[in-house]
Amino acid sequence: QVQLQESGPGLVKPSETLSLTCSVSGDSMSGNYxxxxxxxxxxxxxxxxxxHYNGNTGYPPSFRDRVTISIDTSKNQFSLRLxxxxxxxxxxxxxxxGSPVALDWGQGTLVTVSS
Amino acid sequence: EIVLTQSPATLSVSPGEGxxxxxxxxxxxxxxxxWYQRQPGQAPRLLIYGAFxxxxxxxxxxxxxxxxxxxxxxxxxxxSEDFAVYYCQQYNDWPPTFGPGTKVDIK
Numbered sequence: 001q002v003q004l005q006e007s008g009p010g011l012v013k014p015s016e017t018l019s020l021t022c023s024v025s026g027d028s029m030s031g032n033y034x035x036x037x038x039x040x041x042x043x044x045x046x047x048x049x050x051x052h053y054n055g056n057t058g059y060p061p062s063f064r065d066r067v068t069i070s071i072d073t074s075k076n077q078f079s080l081r082l083x084x085x086x087x088x089x090x091x092x093x094x095x096x097x098g099s100p101v102a103l104d105w106g107q108g109t110l111v112t113v114s115s
Numbered sequence: 116e117i118v119l120t121q122s123p124a125t126l127s128v129s130p131g132e133g134x135x136x137x138x139x140x141x142x143x144x145x146x147x148x149x150w151y152q153r154q155p156g157q158a159p160r161l162l163i164y165g166a167f168x169x170x171x172x173x174x175x176x177x178x179x180x181x182x183x184x185x186x187x188x189x190x191x192x193x194x195s196e197d198f199a200v201y202y203c204q205q206y207n208d209w210p211p212t213f214g215p216g217t218k219v220d221i222k
């Protein structure tokens with residue numbers, strides 16, 4: 001069974017870039033879609049985008065100008081970069097196998113945006 | 116974006132009883148709807164996709180139904196591990212969107 005684990009800084013300053021990595025174990029990344037989602041405190045889950053094993057990406061219009069998802073199959077990892085963060089980007093960030101249906105999820109990591 | 120509404124916000128149920136959760140979409144999503152369970156401190160888990168297809172390993176006491184704009188997740192005979200928050204997600208339109216969740220707690 002695939003396991004996903006998010007890693008990265010838990011605190012990011014406003015206007016800086018949030019960077020997270022998801023390590024995948026227990027299954028090959030081949031042929032799969034890999035995604036990121038987040039849940040701000042007290043708010044709904046939000047889809048941040050996906051990347052296919054072949055490198056194709058898709059982002060929601062509301063995040064398209066700030067989000068980049070990349071993949072490194074040699075390391076069994078994929079990553080999220082969110083630019084120009086504000087306190088509104090404070091959330092639990094999840095890495096996910098699958099898109100648009102989230103087949104497997106990481107535990108999530110809390111990222112706080114604050115000076 | 117398609118907006119999903121879930122009701123009730125909280126459902127109090129005794130162990131062994133059944134529960135029915137609702138999800139309504141602001142426009143038709145056909146059967147492109149999934150349900151997820153999130154237990155405290157754990158990763159979310161896919162329960163149902165395609166409105167009624169159980170994901171691998173999901174017990175038969177979970178069943179999904181509906182199409183268009185009205186959907187239901189039914190849980191028969193709740194077990195201790197079923198007390199959690201349940202989210203619906205539509206994936207008929209991009210981007211996928213989620214409902215606010217229904218919390219099922221112990222009565």
